[in-house]
Amino acid sequence: MITTVTLNAAIDKTYYVPLFTQKSVMRVQRFYAEAGGKGINVARVISQLGKPVLATGFAGGFNGRFIRQELDRQQIQHDFVEVAGESRLCLNIINELDGISTEILEPGPVISDTAMEQFTVKFKELAKRSVVVCISGSLPAGVPKDFYAKLVSLAKGEGAVVLLDTSGEALQRGAEAAPYLIKPNEQEAAQLIGKSVSDAREMIEQLVSMERMNIPCITISLGSEGSLAYVQGAYYRVKPPLIDAVNTVGCGDSFMAGMAVCIAEGRSIEESLRYATAVGSANALNEKAGYINKADVDELLKQVKVVQL
């Protein structure tokens, strides 16, 4: 089984407006409301790829009920710890004119020590039953910055392969617990090394050589430019197909879903990078965030290029 972790679950709302402008009244043309937050997106995409998955984390209030209901409707197994307060709303406003997206993300509820203890017990149990554990997204208030590091160590102790996709201090501390894979985008990678480097190859080399960074697989995702990966001593450049992107929110989560599936199935690293890239690109073709059509993945797969450097 693959388990995905979303400590800061959300309702991901996508608004399509003709022209996004400040100081004006805008009428929404189309909108979508989905169970979201990074790990939940990962779970949905894994499920759309036809693989078994379970989503866990914290959920609370009316929004938490909506999230659970949506997961039920999409027949995605879930096991969340109920918390006081409201799970957050994440808004993605897409300008129809040029496709530019503006994201407004609520902070989420404050998590109590009791909820964290409850989650830790549940997580250990789920990790024991999982081949891969994928931990994604920001930490809600109240959760200590080293909580992902603790989860990484617990899951590894239970024999699971751990993938971590987060940012800032949560990533820095989590990375020190040596998950199998991290996937920062350029901005997150720059935060991790403490400065921005314009050349992606130089950036990944700096990440690899960082002290206390003992991670077998590091991939820096570069949006429409694909990614640069380091896997156990070798570097790879991955180029996605040229597509007409509609909504790129959730591409990183879709990439993670592809990697999780391939790692769970024991596929080679080149095959995994190719597949994950096709899944990430397939998400960009969809109006909803964290949504793919399997037929798109199969088609795009033929056009992804993976080159060992």
Ligand SMILES: Nc1ncnc2c1ncn2[C@@H]1O[C@H](COP(=O)(O)OP(=O)(O)O)[C@@H](O)[C@H]1O
């Ligand atoms: N416009 C795009 N065209 C094709 N593929 C894309 C596009 N945007 C993202 N992808 C694919 O999805 C992956 C993850 O996207 P990225 O935007 O880098 O991650 P994040 O959402 O975490 O910032 C990329 O490495 C790429 O393979």
Ligand SMILES: O=P(O)(O)OC[C@H]1O[C@](O)(COP(=O)(O)O)[C@@H](O)[C@@H]1O
């Ligand atoms: O947990 P975070 O880091 O605050 O991010 C939450 C947001 O990330 C997303 O999952 C999208 O992430 P990606 O575009 O990186 O795949 C949104 O759906 C969600 O609103």
